[in-house]
Amino acid sequence: MTELVLREDKDGLAILTLNRPDKLNSLTVGLFQQLRQHISAIRKDDSVQCVILRGAGKCFSAGHDLNDISEGEEVPSRGWHSETLRMMEKLPKPVIAAVHSHCYTGALEVALAADFIVAADNTKFGDTHAKWALTPIWGMSQRLPRRVGIATAKKLMFTCETVKAEEALRIGLAEMVLPIADFQTGTETLARQIMANSAFSHAANKRLLEATDADPLDAGLIWEVMENEGTGPDMHDRINAFTKK
Structure with a gap:
């Protein structure tokens, strides 16, 4: 083929x-x-x-x-x-x-x-x-x-x-x-x-932006708070690597 x-x-x-x-x-x-x-x-x-x-x-x-x-x-x-x-x-x-x-x-x-x-x-x-x-x-x-x-x-x-x-x-x-x-x-x-940045954050941010595209601001803000996916599995490693520089 x-x-x-x-x-x-x-x-x-x-x-x-x-x-x-x-x-x-x-x-x-x-x-x-x-x-x-x-x-x-x-x-x-x-x-x-x-x-x-x-x-x-x-x-x-x-x-x-x-x-x-x-x-x-x-x-x-x-x-x-x-x-x-x-x-x-x-x-x-x-x-x-x-x-x-x-x-x-x-x-x-x-x-x-x-x-x-x-x-x-x-x-x-x-x-x-x-x-x-x-x-x-x-x-x-x-x-x-x-x-x-x-x-x-x-x-x-x-x-x-x-x-x-x-x-x-x-x-x-x-x-x-x-x-x-x-x-x-x-x-x-x-x-x-x-x-170089978090794949977890990228995926979560894409879903957030998609879900609230063209929504009124207040509705989008509520969605961001209520549907936020929290922190990724690499958060502590990334922060520790930065603070130890």
Whole structure:
């Protein structure tokens, strides 16, 4: 079977690579099936502390394979792609989308399902659903406005314009921009910085943020107090190591 999504493990860091470089990593049902398998395996793998999702070759991904769409691709269920991305979003480990060059439409929906986006300085983002008389079904209408605000989301979706990395950073679509020459090293350094902190806290914080997203402040504060998961098994070791410096 052709490996459409590669997995590489580096001391607790799982790197998933979209692997159709000859097709600009355009997204097919087969690629999503393999992505879903990796997500399921990582959820059960306690050795994984952080995940990086990236693309092989020239770009992250040019988006949903238009040939697949026009030929009437067969999916297990209507919401199957969206469900797969939701599975990734709910992983109890930080997930970084490492995006370089093209990141359009379906590819942007994939990247938005990560915890945050790190962009290379040559990246261009865009939502072109309206260009092809399509409507989003993988999460664009929900995740994009939560990142950039509803008015900016409307502008991007209505105009189908592309946004360069620095503008993406300014509007909150990306959280960091790195030079393309140092992109892989810089992204992995960021992942290691995250991994130096408590995996227990990361999982608990993700659940807390997820549960209270868009709640009124008072409701969120009550949830934080009542549903707080307490301290992790590594708390004493971490504090003792710090105080003995």
